[in-house]
Amino acid sequence: xxxxxLVHATEDSEQGNYAGRVGEFEAMGKYNEELVKAGVMxxxxxxxxxxxxxxxxxxxDGSGSRVIDGPxxxxxxxxxxxxxxxxxSMEEAVEWLRRAPFRGQTVxxxxxxxxxxxxxxLPPEVMENEARLRAQTAATDTEG
Amino acid sequence: MSSGQPSVQPTVEAVWRIExxxxxxxxxxxxxxxxxxxDLAQDALVAALxxxxxxxxxxxxxxxxxxxxRRRYVDGVRRAVTLERKVEELGHQAQPExxxxxDEIEFDAHVTDDVLRLIFTACHPVLPRDGxxxxxxxxxxxxxxxxxxxxxxVPVPTMAARITRAKKxxxxxxxxxxxxxxxxxxxxxxxxxxxxxxxxNEGYAATSGESWYRAELCDEAMRLGRMLSALAPDEPEAHGxxxxxxxxxxxxxxxTGPGGExxxxxxxxxxxxxxxxxxxxxxxxxLAGRSLAGASAGPYVLQAELAACHARAFAAADTDWAxxxxxxxxxxxxxxxxxxxxxxxxxxxxADGAGAAxxxxxxxxxxxxxxxxxxxxxxxxxxxxxxxxxAQARAEFERAAALTGNDSERAHLLRRAAAT
Numbered sequence: 195x196x197x198x199x200l201v202h203a204t205e206d207s208e209q210g211n212y213a214g215r216v217g218e219f220e221a222m223g224k225y226n227e228e229l230v231k232a233g234v235m236x237x238x239x240x241x242x243x244x245x246x247x248x249x250x251x252x253x254x255d256g257s258g259s260r261v262i263d264g265p266x267x268x269x270x271x272x273x274x275x276x277x278x279x280x281x282x283s284m285e286e287a288v289e290w291l292r293r294a295p296f297r298g299q300t301v302x303x304x305x306x307x308x309x310x311x312x313x314x315x316l317p318p319e320v321m322e323n324e325a326r327l328r329a330q331t332a333a334t335d336t337e338g
Numbered sequence: 339m340s341s342g343q344p345s346v347q348p349t350v351e352a353v354w355r356i357e358x359x360x361x362x363x364x365x366x367x368x369x370x371x372x373x374x375x376x377d378l379a380q381d382a383l384v385a386a387l388x389x390x391x392x393x394x395x396x397x398x399x400x401x402x403x404x405x406x407x408r409r410r411y412v413d414g415v416r417r418a419v420t421l422e423r424k425v426e427e428l429g430h431q432a433q434p435e436x437x438x439x440x441d442e443i444e445f446d447a448h449v450t451d452d453v454l455r456l457i458f459t460a461c462h463p464v465l466p467r468d469g470x471x472x473x474x475x476x477x478x479x480x481x482x483x484x485x486x487x488x489x490x491x492v493p494v495p496t497m498a499a500r501i502t503r504a505k506k507x508x509x510x511x512x513x514x515x516x517x518x519x520x521x522x523x524x525x526x527x528x529x530x531x532x533x534x535x536x537x538x539n540e541g542y543a544a545t546s547g548e549s550w551y552r553a554e555l556c557d558e559a560m561r562l563g564r565m566l567s568a569l570a571p572d573e574p575e576a577h578g579x580x581x582x583x584x585x586x587x588x589x590x591x592x593x594t595g596p597g598g599e600x601x602x603x604x605x606x607x608x609x610x611x612x613x614x615x616x617x618x619x620x621x622x623x624x625l626a627g628r629s630l631a632g633a634s635a636g637p638y639v640l641q642a643e644l645a646a647c648h649a650r651a652f653a654a655a656d657t658d659w660a661x662x663x664x665x666x667x668x669x670x671x672x673x674x675x676x677x678x679x680x681x682x683x684x685x686x687x688x689a690d691g692a693g694a695a696x697x698x699x700x701x702x703x704x705x706x707x708x709x710x711x712x713x714x715x716x717x718x719x720x721x722x723x724x725x726x727x728x729a730q731a732r733a734e735f736e737r738a739a740a741l742t743g744n745d746s747e748r749a750h751l752l753r754r755a756a757a758t
Contacts, residue, residue, distance in 0.1 A: 196614070230564070286355055
């Protein structure tokens with residue numbers, strides 16, 4: 195199974211305040227190396243402060259959307275980075291995460307849904323259409 | 339300490355999966371015996387299962403397991419030393435102060451090298467193939483004997499005996515705990531790659547439904563492959579194997595239809611392919627290319643390149659068949675096989691038409707290795723149908739149907755025969 199590890203932003207990370215945190219970065223580098231050597235890591239990225247971000251609010255009546263520029267208010271509600279791991283159970287993900295060199299931060303684990311999770315929930319033609327769209331959007335990232 | 343959980347059993351299992359390889363590897367370096375190392379690690383696991391439910395899971399469970407296993411080892415050595423001393427004292431001999439066995443133990447350094455040594459030892463050619471596979475899953479993957487048995491559809495006592503036999507064989511052959519060097523490295527590395535790919539294929543064959551545990555073998559093999567490529571980053575074939583497995587696994591969600599029937603590569607709904615695995619696999623292939631540094635590619639890199647040709651085409655019609663033909667030619671020269679030749683024929687039929695392909699297939703007709711292989715008449719039938727020779731095509735479809743052992747495949751071939 196795959197899990198997404200959602201690292202919430204902190205006041206510091208929102209300020210882009212990385213000075214004096216070299217030690218933390220080194221510890222995180224080591225931790226990432228462990229994940230890679232264990233064959234667990236599929237992806238992992240940091241995300242810039244929300245001051246450079248955008249939010250789109252979609253109207254409930256489907257009439258369109260509104261763009262809101264960052265920064266956004268509550269650091270706790272902002273994502274500052276993520277990983278995608280391949281693990282055998284949620285417990286294994288918890289054990290891996292417990293080894294991460296975080297302090298004063300919240301990190302969330304969520305299982306990634308597989309196509310099988312949707313089976314029977316949506317009519318086949320919707321599934322098919324969605325699958326086709328995914329194939330088209332993905333065609334651009336397969337050259338890497 | 340974190341406590342108050344309903345059951346620590348899943349946590350112990352999770353810790354075990356994360357820590358086994360490093361724990362056994364470190365113990366094996368100290369003891370020089372993989373079998374003994376595994377026994378000590380198992381003792382530590384049993385202690386965890388006894389103590390963690392009441393004491394809570396320690397903050398650093400890996401260190402806890404290591405400390406327990408180390409204590410068991412030291413106790414064993416001390417008992418042996420004491421016994422020796424008593425024997426000698428009986429002979430009225432003076433004793434020098436015994437060396438503290440703890441001095442010999444340094445667990446944290448060389449962890450990476452140790453895990454690589456462990457992989458090479460578990461995949462040693464002195465063991466039969468099934469022994470290598472079982473030992474690798476148990477010692478490196480951290481699966482329990484029950485899990486390995488379930489994955490390979492054998493009774494637990496059979497698998498336990500197989501693992502015991504393999505451990506004894508390593509001890510009996512005095513297999514050193516090391517990464518081979520010089521001329522020995524290439525064949526030994528090939529054995530490691532083979533074991534990982536065997537595990538993958540065991541799971542891949544099972545992904546058309548039946549058993550979750552067997553399908554999990556694909557994930558386990560990919561994890562082992564990624565470990566291997568991270569531990570031996572200069573080996574292009576390790577990256578090639580990771581790329582091959584990941585790109586193949588990306589198709590698992592599309593390989594079967596709603597009724598469980600197999601769906602061929604060209605008919606698969608590519609929107610169901612797992613894009614993350616494809617992206618990761620293509621990145622691994624790029625690493626393989628970089629570590630090759632201009633040298634010629636080995637069989638895993640070539641097969642990964644073939645898989646990548648399909649992964650890059652977002653519709654079957656976009657497939658670069660000319661490149662696939664070239665890759666099969668190179669692969670066929672490197673590892674000559676009539677099955678590769680048959681695959682090349684299919685690619686040629688897509689690139690240059692059915693006529694050119696039929697000549698290749700006809701040249702394979704008398705190959706003894708393909709006798710009774712249903713795909714030979716199946717491919718021939720398809721080519722004949724495309725060339726407008728329905729009577730011959732029908733006969734070949736029926737011949738293929740008679741040869742296959744798979745019911746749904748037989749039904750499919752007979753349907754094609756009837757429709758031709």
